[in-house]
Amino acid sequence: MKPTIAPYPLTRFRRARQLQAVRGLVRENTLTTDDLIWPVFVRDGEGVEEPVPSMPGVMRRSVDQIAKAAVEAQALGIPAICIFPYTDPSLKTEDCAEAWNPDNLSNRAIRAIKAAAPDIAVMTDVALDPYNINGHDGYVVDGEIVNDKTVEALVKMTLAQAEAGADIIGPSDMMDGRIGEMRRALESSGHQNVMILSYAAKYASAFYGPFRDAVGASGALTGDKKTYQMDPANSNEALRLIERDLTEGADMVMIKPGMPYLDICRRVKDTFGAPTYAYQVSGEYAMIQAAAQNDWIDGEKAMLESLLAFKRAGCDGILTYFAPEVARILQG
Incomplete structure (x- = not known):
């Protein structure tokens, strides 16, 4: 779009900025509670709310407390919650069988939230x-993260979550071909209405550190994830990955991290027009919180500005740990 404008002083852009009422009338993008997905961490126990030190204000909650948090989120108008488990180290194995256990933390949390x-x-x-x-x-086989065997396990995990009542499956693994296999498995098992929100362009980022603390993966990780997560230098590759996942049956796509990759969000939305989401990841959240706690920035204004940036970049929604706080502000 090329705007047509009269020369100064016939055109004065500041006219539309003089009044709050007019600024609202000409505003191009708006943040609402409908844009929010709230990531939550579930752990074992009962009545537990355990702070995550590297993510001020974020808790690991037991299943009963996750259910209470879901009730709060529903009252605030937040449309979706995303579950991440903090798994007991004794349940972590080479074969990862706990991933598709019908009674693992995630599946128990799904049922509790739905109830x-x-x-x-x-x-x-x-x-x-x-x-x-x-x-x-x-x-991991002989130091290599193997693809096809992993996809088989991810399909079993997907079906267990669908059986537990999940509405949206979020594959964050970045293995090749997993969306098609998941979609076929969901279709053939009677879960045609379960959606897939694919982490289609997930970068090998330095911004994930606090999240790995929150789910207890930091100490276990050997090496890095650069053989399956994307190179931060690449942009065209993201479009190829998005196109592949959409053709394999993804209903929605995600870019992760968020703010460092707003250019990718814009390109994806403009190219495909599909429902497009971004994850404001733990490192982004922690930086805003740390700066606010040190009075270096206005935390509330920075939070809202950061989320509005995703809408301006073309996102239909954002996964953000700020979701409850933002919802309270937007409700007035």
Whole structure:
């Protein structure tokens, strides 16, 4: 679009900025509670709310407390919750069998949320790292993260989550071909209405550190994830990955991390027009919180500005740990 404008002083852009009422009338993007997905961490126990030190304000909650949090989120108008498990180290194995245990933490949390807050959509994480003694998203064989064997395990994990009542499956593993296999398995097992929100462009980023603490994966991880997560230098590759996942049956796609990759969000939305999401990851959240706690920035304004940036970049929604706080502000 090339705007047509009269020369100065006939055109004065500041005219539309003089009044709050007019600034609202000409605003191009708006943040609402409908844009929010709240990531939550579930752990074992009962009545537990355990702070995550590297993520101020974020808790690991036991299943009963996750259900209470879902009720709160529903009352705030937050449309979806995404579950991440903090798995007991004794359950982490080479074969990752806990990943598809019908009674693992994630699946118990799905059922608890659906019972307590039926209007909330429940999203899950599909990757082996919370259950892998090696800390990787896939199986490790002779030092290599193997693809096809991992995909078989991810399909079993997907079906277990669908059986538990998940509405949205979130594959975050970045293995090749997993979306097609998951979609075929869901279709053939009677779960045609379960959606897939693919982490289609997930970068090998330095911004994930606090999250790995939150799910207990930091100590287990051997090496790095650069053989399956994307090179931060690449942009065209992201479009190829998005196109592949959409053709394999993804309903929605995600870019992760968020703010350092707003250019990718914009390119994806403009190219495909598919429902496009970004994850404001733990490192982004922690930086805003740390700066706010040191009075270096206005935390509330920075939080809202950062989320509005995702909408401006073309995102239909954002996974953010700020979701409850933002919802309270937006509700007035």
